[in-house]
Amino acid sequence: MSDEASKFHEEEAIGKTRDFRIAGRLLRYLKPYWHVAAAALLLTLVTNVLISTQPYFTKVAVDDFITPKKTDGIWLFAFAFFTVFLLRFVFSYLQEILVNIVGQRVMLDIRSQIFSKLQRQEVAYYDRYPVGRIITRLTSDVEALNELFTSGVIDVLGDLVIIFAIIAWMFALDWKLAVVSLVTVPILFAATNWFRKHAREGFDKVRTRNARLNAFLQEYLSGAQTVQLMNAEGKARARFRAINDDYRNANIETIFYYAVFYPLVDLIGAFGIAVVIFAFGFETLGGFSAVGAGLTVGILASFIQYSLQLFQPIRDLSDKFNVLQAAVVASHRIFMLLDLDIEITSSTEPKKTGRARGEIEFQNVWFAYKENDWVLKDVSFKVNVGESVALVGHTGSGKTTITNLLMRFYDVQQGKIFLDGIDVREWDLHDLRSNFAVVLQDVFLFSGTIEDNIRLGNNEIGDERIRWAAGEVHADGFIQNLNSG
Numbered sequence: 001m002s003d004e005a006s007k008f009h010e011e012e013a014i015g016k017t018r019d020f021r022i023a024g025r026l027l028r029y030l031k032p033y034w035h036v037a038a039a040a041l042l043l044t045l046v047t048n049v050l051i052s053t054q055p056y057f058t059k060v061a062v063d064d065f066i067t068p069k070k071t072d073g074i075w076l077f078a079f080a081f082f083t084v085f086l087l088r089f090v091f092s093y094l095q096e097i098l099v100n101i102v103g104q105r106v107m108l109d110i111r112s113q114i115f116s117k118l119q120r121q122e123v124a125y126y127d128r129y130p131v132g133r134i135i136t137r138l139t140s141d142v143e144a145l146n147e148l149f150t151s152g153v154i155d156v157l158g159d160l161v162i163i164f165a166i167i168a169w170m171f172a173l174d175w176k177l178a179v180v181s182l183v184t185v186p187i188l189f190a191a192t193n194w195f196r197k198h199a200r201e202g203f204d205k206v207r208t209r210n211a212r213l214n215a216f217l218q219e220y221l222s223g224a225q226t227v228q229l230m231n232a233e234g235k236a237r238a239r240f241r242a243i244n245d246d247y248r249n250a251n252i253e254t255i256f257y258y259a260v261f262y263p264l265v266d267l268i269g270a271f272g273i274a275v276v277i278f279a280f281g282f283e284t285l286g287g288f289s290a291v292g293a294g295l296t297v298g299i300l301a302s303f304i305q306y307s308l309q310l311f312q313p314i315r316d317l318s319d320k321f322n323v324l325q326a327a328v329v330a331s332h333r334i335f336m337l338l339d340l341d342i343e344i345t346s347s348t349e350p351k352k353t354g355r356a357r358g359e360i361e362f363q364n365v366w367f368a369y370k371e372n373d374w375v376l377k378d379v380s381f382k383v384n385v386g387e388s389v390a391l392v393g394h395t396g397s398g399k400t401t402i403t404n405l406l407m408r409f410y411d412v413q414q415g416k417i418f419l420d421g422i423d424v425r426e427w428d429l430h431d432l433r434s435n436f437a438v439v440l441q442d443v444f445l446f447s448g449t450i451e452d453n454i455r456l457g458n459n460e461i462g463d464e465r466i467r468w469a470a471g472e473v474h475a476d477g478f479i480q481n482l483n484s485g
Helices: 003-008 022-051 054-066 074-120 123-128 131-151 153-173 175-222 224-229 233-286 297-339 399-406 429-434 450-455 463-472 476-480
Strands: 360-370 373-383 414-419
Touching: 022 074, 022 131, 022 153, 022 297, 054 074, 054 153, 054 297, 074 131, 074 297, 131 153, 131 175, 131 297, 153 175, 153 297, 175 224, 175 233, 175 297, 224 233, 233 297, 360 399, 373 399, 373 414, 399 414, 450 463, 463 476
Parallel strands: none
Antiparallel strands: 360 373, 360 414
């Protein structure tokens, strides 16, 4: 990753963006759909071979029918031409459908795996990483992998096939003219390498600024009330304008390389065709054509078409390299997330499960969200079954922290916390948290109904229990006053 990328995302500065060994891991996602992917690859290869026959049809049409003004067999020839391109259309259609089916299924699997991992990740992870950046993993990075599977690997193989097929046709028709036609290829590769290098850096900037923009939007939209309370709207707009402007400039810089590269390829292609025409004229007029198989107008027409066809896949390969590069970087980021250890896990052999009696004890507990920045220092207390205890203190004194530690959203650095005489780290994590009812300071409502928010996916909670819960917090009157209460 470029230094520019590291500037904004130090923790995401992937040093080996060209490490294609990651491809083996990506291919495992294709394994369940290998038969569909293989069919799509086969159709791609066949389609590209059919594409390479078009100039040869032109050669036959000119030399065997147009120049000699011959009509015998022309209908059969026309039918063969139409059949080849009808097959090309059908195969292209099927290939596009199959490739996108594979891509969408792989994206579904990866997104599901990431979301499942995030559900199990400890709360401390969300303290370290902005939610906007995490969302980028589920959206932009997964989309980059989709491009890899739908328009990356298979299209690259298809482009390579058509390049070799075109070169084979050209040498079969006239080896001298074929050598002349390939003179401009090194120039084209040099231009392609220049574009690939600079466009990759541009894409790097665009991706990092996109993640930065998402993180900013998530923070400031979530904290809109605080921004308005502090009359900070102007400062927020100024910061957003700067970040948005930076994102725009990165896109414009990338567009610049496209604006130069594609016309440059067309110019090189035009030069190559001019060289072919000159060589044809020089050899024909100079009488240097091969014995027994002189150059014809049909061969010239086919070589012009082959030259145009040859430049297109070479140009596409450069563009596809950036797709591959983006996918490699995105896969590194995704696999960094998937491979991240989950620090808070349930004991493999829990000493306690099920319902708790309710005896709580903190024993010499030390805890810090950041290293050595202690929130709790040698805290000890005990709450017996049936007791009601109120924790009173100023903001930041650790009241919420005690609740978080009790339910193992975080683990203590020193000391122990007991529930019914058993260390909470030796409880089954699901059962441990099921024993607590918590009313958070900051209320969060999920989209859906009030009933859905009270039940929160637990279908074992019946309607009567939901009404009871609403009544316990005195929300039943409010709910009944709603239009659909």
